[in-house]
Amino acid sequence: MEMNNSAISPRDAEYLLAILRLGGDKKHVGPSEVSGVLGISRVSSREKMLVLAEKGMGKYVERRGFLLSKEGVRVAKEILFRHRVVEAFLRNTLDLSAVDACREARRFDIFVSDFVIEKIVERWKPVKCPCDNIREA
Incomplete structure (x- = not known):
């Protein structure tokens, strides 16, 4: 989506x-x-x-x-999923703290293309937010 x-x-x-x-x-x-x-x-x-x-x-x-x-x-859960994926990417690639990765991910997570989201998922398979602030509903 x-x-x-x-x-x-x-x-x-x-x-x-x-x-x-x-x-x-x-x-x-x-x-x-x-x-x-x-x-x-x-x-x-x-x-x-x-x-x-x-x-x-x-x-x-x-x-x-x-x-x-x-x-x-559906949209809210998609937003949660995208946030988790982008946050994990920032944490894993830029070595940001969990708090910083969460804050930065919130700035643009809904704008990332499906293609990029899929590539991040293939690479890191994130299952939860590194900051643990947003839990899967």
């Missing part, structure tokens, strides 16, 4: 991961929960949830929150 298109922005990816980590694949996650994780206002969180709903990533229900759709879960 090519992630390097304008459909999912880095900010969208951040929200999708937060929602997934909070259990948004199984239950509604409120804007307050997401705002607490991302350190943003509840209003900003709600607005982004409405945008994600328009993009087909889930459904926002007033007073309940956001529930990821099948597509939203």
Whole structure:
């Protein structure tokens, strides 16, 4: 799945991961929960949830929150996978610390082509993030 298109922005990816980590694949996650994780206002969180709903990533229900759709879960898990692969690559090739590799991977992991992701997987077969901050959902 090519992630390097304008459909999912880095900010969208951040929200999708937060929602997934909070259990948004199984239950509604409120804007307050997401705002607490991302350190943003509840209003900003709600607005982004409405945008994600328009993009087909889930459904926002007033007073309940956001529930990821099948597509939203798939995209969030793809983002997690790409992050893990890029982070492992940076750790293994540049000898970055786990924390630095994680921080740098977040800057561009969704823009890396499928071809490059496949090559990294062939070479290192990463199974978890070196920093252990993002766990497979």
